[in-house]
Amino acid sequence: MPGRAATFAQAAAALMAVLAVLAGRIDPARAQPLVFDLSDHLIAISTAFTGTEVVAFGALDEASDVVIVVMGPPRRVVVRRAEPIAGVWVNRESLTFVDVPTFYGVATNRPIEEIASVTALERHGIGLEHLQLQPEDGTEADPDTVEAFRQALIEDMQRRGVFGVDIGQVAFLGDRLFRTTISFPANVPTGQFQVSAYVFRDGTMLTAQTSPLVVSKIGLGAEIYWFAQVHAAAYGVIAIVIAVVAGWLAGVVFRR
Amino acid sequence: MTVYLPIAEMTVHALLILGMGCAVGFLSGLFGVGGGFLMTPLLIFIGIPPAVAVGTQSNQLVAASVSGVLAHWRRGNVDVKLGLVMLGGSTVGTIGGVLLFGLLQRLGQIDLVINLSYVFFLGLISSLMLVESLRSMLRRRARKGGGGKLHNHTLLHGLPMKMRFPRSRLYVSALLPFGIGFLGGVLVAIMGIGGGFFLVPAMIYLLGMPATLVAGTSLFQIIFSTGIATFLHAYQNHTVDILLAILLLAGGVLGAQFGTRASGRLPSDQSRLLLALLVAGVCVKLAIDLFSTPPTPFGIEILNHVMVVGT
Numbered sequence: 001m002p003g004r005a006a007t008f009a010q011a012a013a014a015l016m017a018v019l020a021v022l023a024g025r026i027d028p029a030r031a032q033p034l035v036f037d038l039s040d041h042l043i044a045i046s047t048a049f050t051g052t053e054v055v056a057f058g059a060l061d062e063a064s065d066v067v068i069v070v071m072g073p074p075r076r077v078v079v080r081r082a083e084p085i086a087g088v089w090v091n092r093e094s095l096t097f098v099d100v101p102t103f104y105g106v107a108t109n110r111p112i113e114e115i116a117s118v119t120a121l122e123r124h125g126i127g128l129e130h131l132q133l134q135p136e137d138g139t140e141a142d143p144d145t146v147e148a149f150r151q152a153l154i155e156d157m158q159r160r161g162v163f164g165v166d167i168g169q170v171a172f173l174g175d176r177l178f179r180t181t182i183s184f185p186a187n188v189p190t191g192q193f194q195v196s197a198y199v200f201r202d203g204t205m206l207t208a209q210t211s212p213l214v215v216s217k218i219g220l221g222a223e224i225y226w227f228a229q230v231h232a233a234a235y236g237v238i239a240i241v242i243a244v245v246a247g248w249l250a251g252v253v254f255r256r
Numbered sequence: 257m258t259v260y261l262p263i264a265e266m267t268v269h270a271l272l273i274l275g276m277g278c279a280v281g282f283l284s285g286l287f288g289v290g291g292g293f294l295m296t297p298l299l300i301f302i303g304i305p306p307a308v309a310v311g312t313q314s315n316q317l318v319a320a321s322v323s324g325v326l327a328h329w330r331r332g333n334v335d336v337k338l339g340l341v342m343l344g345g346s347t348v349g350t351i352g353g354v355l356l357f358g359l360l361q362r363l364g365q366i367d368l369v370i371n372l373s374y375v376f377f378l379g380l381i382s383s384l385m386l387v388e389s390l391r392s393m394l395r396r397r398a399r400k401g402g403g404g405k406l407h408n409h410t411l412l413h414g415l416p417m418k419m420r421f422p423r424s425r426l427y428v429s430a431l432l433p434f435g436i437g438f439l440g441g442v443l444v445a446i447m448g449i450g451g452g453f454f455l456v457p458a459m460i461y462l463l464g465m466p467a468t469l470v471a472g473t474s475l476f477q478i479i480f481s482t483g484i485a486t487f488l489h490a491y492q493n494h495t496v497d498i499l500l501a502i503l504l505l506a507g508g509v510l511g512a513q514f515g516t517r518a519s520g521r522l523p524s525d526q527s528r529l530l531l532a533l534l535v536a537g538v539c540v541k542l543a544i545d546l547f548s549t550p551p552t553p554f555g556i557e558i559l560n561h562v563m564v565v566g567t
Contacts, residue, residue: 047260047499050267076559080364087547088372091364091555102558152554186260186267221262221499228263228494236490239315239498240483243505247322250509254323 035059036197036209043184044218051186054213055179056195063175065108065115065200067126070182072103072162073191076136079149095149096136102189103162104131107180109170116203124205126198128154128164161185190215263497264308270503272302277507284320284508285515286522287531288471290478292317292449293378294538295504304500306367310357310448311495314485316504317450321478323509328472335423335469339476341430342437346481349441354488357445364557371546373447378539381453385532392525424465432463437477444485450478453535
């Protein structure tokens with residue numbers, strides 16, 4: 001068959017090309033400045049989930065600094081500020097931020113301020129203080145207010161343990177191979193995560209690569225959650241039936 | 257042993273929840289109240305989102321009131337006709353309350369309203385009970401036989417739509433039990449309580465119902481109002497956590513048995529005094545929270561994906 005013969009010829013040519021490259025260059029990694037992946041692309045949350053770890057690893061072509069940023073799925077977040085009215089604290093002003101990552105953690109091989117300048121970090125939005133958080137369109141609040149609300153949002157997420165988490169440190173094996181263990185807490189949000197590796201040398205970012213990570217509920221918990229969302233009415237009826245049966249059983253068993 | 261709660265989206269220790277259910281169940285068995293007014297604040301305290309605490313609590317109360325009403329039913333202590341009139345009111349109240357709950361949630365004022373209603377109702381009820389139980393303790397000591405009229409004629413007896421309730425030997429306006437039911441329904445929806453601590457005194461003092469029928473009739477009515485609230489919270493707000501409800505239920509059933517046994521050894525006026533003090537304690541704690549300066553004036557809420565169709 002001519003089609004298959006052509007494919008075979010192409011494959012052979014490609015193989016020859018690769019071999020030529022390998023023969024010419026002693027270090028194949030040099031062809032790619034960064035190779036990066038995760039040990040797992042799915043975190044399954046079962047009913048006994050108490051947090052988990054994922055290994056991020058990769059190889060560089062030259063000794064450099066590595067910054068790994070983990071970002072949770074973006075959501076809209078409302079920040080409200082309470083003021084005392086007649087002594088009672090009442091929510092007054094509110095500001096909605098869009099595309100707020102629901103999880104944010106950074107791992108580095110040495111203190112981040114030694115790796116890159118503030119300007120560079122700001123440009124790439126690396127680190128909590130440089131995280132880009134924008135209020136939704138049409139917000140009339142002045143910059144000072146926005147900054148205060150932004151700060152409050154970050155502090156609240158830190159208290160929840162989903163922002164600025166100490167996800168671990170990047171360790172090097174030799175000059176080229178790196179790895180880090182990212183720990184996720186029990187209250188990790190669900191959805192599509194982005195794990196990015198940034199390579200810095202002498203304060204400049206050379207390259208970056210992003211790997212997806214899905215956090216998803218599985219098993220009974222996932223089934224219940226899904227059912228409660230999709231068949232809300234049936235879920236409500238089942239909840240009532242379970243309660244009535246349980247209450248009736250209790251009343252009969254412990255008959256006074 | 258840890259358990260992941262699918263709707264609350266958090267991991268909890270099963271024993272902690274069972275223990276809480278057991279402790280509150282004990283108190284509810286001891287005092288003959290639902291215990292929702294203790295459980296909802298406790299759930300919020302351990303980190304369950306307030307909306308999930310209220311929704312789940314209403315589910316748990318369905319079971320608690322079913323098992324509670326059985327004993328009263330066997331003794332014939334349920335006035336079904338009066339209960340149904342109250343149920344009419346509480347259905348309207350619960351539906352309105354759940355809608356109001358959703359509205360306040362969007363406005364970011366739900367926590368404040370929950371706390372304010374707790375402080376107001378718990379304060380009112382505890383002071384009424386305190387005065388009443390102290391008075392009856394004094395009376396018991398004085399050993400004065402109580403004469404007096406069967407019931408006092410007040411403005412409330414001038415309301416239209418009078419109806420006969422033979423079981424309770426009452427001839428009152430249907431608007432009265434309907435109104436009490438309505439307010440009870442609002443409380444179920446907003447506060448995640450059965451509302452027994454409001455219904456029982458209201459039925460005794462406002463309706464003048466025989467005390468033997470009050471507990472059974474209010475429980476009978478609470479089954480339906482908490483059932484409606486459960487359905488609406490599940491359907492509209494997705495805030496009913498079946499797993500959490502089952503854990504609370506298991507602990508509650510166990511605790512209630514011990515509580516009921518213990519209640520036999522406690523004179524009723526003393527038990528009412530203790531309950532009044534307990535309610536007052538919760539009220540004072542919540543009032544302090546309301547007035548004290550929070551660690552931060554800011555609060556955040558992460559919104560779920562909401563599909564906005566058009567603009």
